[in-house]
Amino acid sequence: MCGIAGLIHRGKSSKVGHELQGMLQALKHRGEDSTGYALYGDTDGKNFIMRFKVGENVGEGSTSVAEDVSVYDERKKMVDSSLSEMGAKIVKEERTLPYSLRYEIDYDKKDLLEFSQRIESIPGVEILSMGKSLEVIKDLGNAKMVCDRYNLDKLVGTHAIGHARMATESGVDIKSAHPFWGYPFSDVSVVHNGQLTNYWNNRRALENKGMRFMSECDSELIAVYLAEKMRDGASLEEGMKESLTGLDGVFTYFVATKDSLGMAKDTMAAKPLVLYESDDLVAMGSEEIAIRSILPQEIDTYDPFDGEVKVWQI
Amino acid sequence: MANLKNVTKKTKAQAMGMHTEVLTGRTQQKFFNPDEAENFYYFGTYDVDFNKRTDLDVKDMTAADANKEIDNLMSQGYGTIVIKNPQGKHSIGVGILNKLNLIFEGSLGYFGIGSCDGPTVRINGRVGWSCAENLMAGKVVIEKNAGSCFGAAIRGGDLICKGSVGARTGIDMKGGTIIIGGDAGAFTGFMMQRGRIIILGDVGINLGDSMYDGTIFVGGEIGSYGSDAVDAELTKSDQDWLKRKLKVAEIGENFDVSKMKKIVAGKKLWNYDNLEPTEKKGAI
Numbered sequence A: 001m002c003g004i005a006g007l008i009h010r011g012k013s014s015k016v017g018h019e020l021q022g023m024l025q026a027l028k029h030r031g032e033d034s035t036g037y038a039l040y041g042d043t044d045g046k047n048f049i050m051r052f053k054v055g056e057n058v059g060e061g062s063t064s065v066a067e068d069v070s071v072y073d074e075r076k077k078m079v080d081s082s083l084s085e086m087g088a089k090i091v092k093e094e095r096t097l098p099y100s101l102r103y104e105i106d107y108d109k110k111d112l113l114e115f116s117q118r119i120e121s122i123p124g125v126e127i128l129s130m131g132k133s134l135e136v137i138k139d140l141g142n143a144k145m146v147c148d149r150y151n152l153d154k155l156v157g158t159h160a161i162g163h164a165r166m167a168t169e170s171g172v173d174i175k176s177a178h179p180f181w182g183y184p185f186s187d188v189s190v191v192h193n194g195q196l197t198n199y200w201n202n203r204r205a206l207e208n209k210g211m212r213f214m215s216e217c218d219s220e221l222i223a224v225y226l227a228e229k230m231r232d233g234a235s236l237e238e239g240m241k242e243s244l245t246g247l248d249g250v251f252t253y254f255v256a257t258k259d260s261l262g263m264a265k266d267t268m269a270a271k272p273l274v275l276y277e278s279d280d281l282v283a284m285g286s287e288e289i290a291i292r293s294i295l296p297q298e299i300d301t302y303d304p305f306d307g308e309v310k311v312w313q314i
Numbered sequence B: 001m002a003n004l005k006n007v008t009k010k011t012k013a014q015a016m017g018m019h020t021e022v023l024t025g026r027t028q029q030k031f032f033n034p035d036e037a038e039n040f041y042y043f044g045t046y047d048v049d050f051n052k053r054t055d056l057d058v059k060d061m062t063a064a065d066a067n068k069e070i071d072n073l074m075s076q077g078y079g080t081i082v083i084k085n086p087q088g089k090h091s092i093g094v095g096i097l098n099k100l101n102l103i104f105e106g107s108l109g110y111f112g113i114g115s116c117d118g119p120t121v122r123i124n125g126r127v128g129w130s131c132a133e134n135l136m137a138g139k140v141v142i143e144k145n146a147g148s149c150f151g152a153a154i155r156g157g158d159l160i161c162k163g164s165v166g167a168r169t170g171i172d173m174k175g176g177t178i179i180i181g182g183d184a185g186a187f188t189g190f191m192m193q194r195g196r197i198i199i200l201g202d203v204g205i206n207l208g209d210s211m212y213d214g215t216i217f218v219g220g221e222i223g224s225y226g227s228d229a230v231d232a233e234l235t236k237s238d239q240d241w242l243k244r245k246l247k248v249a250e251i252g253e254n255f256d257v258s259k260m261k262k263i264v265a266g267k268k269l270w271n272y273d274n275l276e277p278t279e280k281k282g283a284i
Helices: A016-026 A069-085 A112-120 A143-150 A199-208 A220-231 A236-246 A288-292 B034-039 B063-075 B236-248 B278-283
Strands: A003-009 A034-041 A048-053 A089-097 A100-106 A126-131 A134-140 A157-165 A189-196 A249-256 A260-265 A274-277 A281-285 A309-313 B049-057 B078-084 B101-105 B117-123 B137-142 B158-161 B174-180 B194-199 B215-218 B229-232 B261-265
Touching: A003 A016, A003 A189, A003 A249, A003 A260, A016 A034, A016 A143, A016 A157, A016 A281, A016 A288, A034 A143, A034 A189, A048 A134, A069 A089, A069 A100, A069 A112, A089 A143, A100 A134, A112 A126, A134 A143, A157 A189, A157 A249, A189 A220, A199 A220, A220 A236, A220 A249, A236 A260, A236 A309, A274 A288, A281 A288, B049 B063, B063 B078, B174 B236, B194 B236, B215 B236
Parallel strands: B049 B078, B078 B101, B101 B117, B117 B137, B137 B158, B158 B174, B174 B194, B194 B215
Antiparallel strands: A003 A157, A003 A281, A034 A134, A034 A157, A048 A100, A048 A126, A089 A100, A126 A134, A189 A249, A249 A260, A260 A309, A274 A281, B215 B261, B229 B261
16 A cells, blocks of 8 residues: 655755654554655755665565675675775765665765766665765664664754555565665655556666666656656656656655655546645645644645646755 | 246346346345334434534544544434544544534544435545545535545435545445535546536546446536546526535535536446346346
8 A cells, every 4th residue: 555755844944854754654554564764854965975775674575685794794895995996985974774874975976877886786785865965764664663763853854755665566675665766866766656557668668778776666667767757858847747658557656856846646546645735835645644743733735636746846 | 026036037148147146135025114113223323402512522532432432422412513633534424324413623534424324514624535435315515625536436415525626536426416616636427327416617537437327517627528428418407406506505606507517428338237137227
């Protein structure tokens, strides 16, 4: 079933980690196999923030295997070495869990494709997100469990999207959890509720164009699809509108960039979405109770119509 | 009622061996007996006094507890119940088989007012998916917007949304009236079998797709017609009915109904005459 939630503050920052945790926890009955956050924090914009994993948290149906911490350590050394060779300087390093790391990197090149390919050529290493403000954090369990594990409660920023997952199309592990980074674009992330029925056709076509897939989760296709459109010069909104016909199936998805948040709903309107919009805040989720977790007072909400695409700026 | 065992005429489908069942169950043969009316008990109903009013704050209650408390209050004779702080909770106000004035001061989540028969409900907020599903009788008024599958499979009653509604409004409806003050989404009236839908605003794609019967009136623009949905003549009788219905619903009283479009089933897709036993068709 899965639940998605997102919010964007316009003209101010807030504790988006705490707010999104509340929204996703309200949706935990829609799936708590894994939960993911894409948080856009307040930063000085100088350094890249790279969230990556050097191993898996293996759940039911996963094609990955559990490994020893020493394997993770070895991979981390290889990542450090690759960064050094590419001229990327690690400014700050955090290792929240043995398999999950957060680096702040001083790296002056804009093209992240070569950078990402080099890092991910190390077996077992996946970049979860790369950007000047984006941080993707995802792991097994419900929203509160993941929030507590990664200390997300105090993160201050402008906008965020998140996903509570009930695994249906692939196994329970981090690589199949949402959000997906819009590889190789800085600060782009996607969450999705639904099923895509032309996944393999699209995937083959995109792989032939040099795009990369890390999982067999159909939702990853949206991130890659949009990334490819933007690589070819389309704006985010144009790419999203094209996706209404390019992607087949039922879907509601959110996409976020460094300064914007968007939603798209398929032409059958088969997946739910409730939206609240005011001058200083947009909040949306699969169910109204997600919005109520941050706005308990009486508010006006509505369901976007079929085939609707909306984008808001911070 | 004829004894179904004695029905010898075979439909085409039965002759083809597609249906072999014989409808002899208790529900097919036992009917209401007016001689026993004094002893008739309709489960879940109470004698209530509309002037006896109470408030119920459900902020810290689960939906199940809230519904039990509504039932408990009705059993005490309360005929007007005001629900405070529903805060988007799902499945509140379901299964009420009673005359009752039920007022929600706030919004409901999914499946609100499901499977009800008789109450008059006013919701001062919005409602989520599948509001008033399977409504048998009564009146439900939503002051703001409604989600998708609004009034799915209703059999009777009046369902009024003063704002806009999502997709598949009135899907599979078998009676009653749905009135929308704003716009409606895609697949409105999808597979509807009876009843009427009135939309004062615009409506999305595939209006009335695969509808068997019933009527849809649209005041605004239509995204596209669904399979077998066709235009029909808006008669004087239709206009009189629309005016009366909108007035009673307290919505669009000054709306020019003469310019509304009337959509009905083209009945080109019908095939269940040959595939379903006559008895089943009659039950729809």
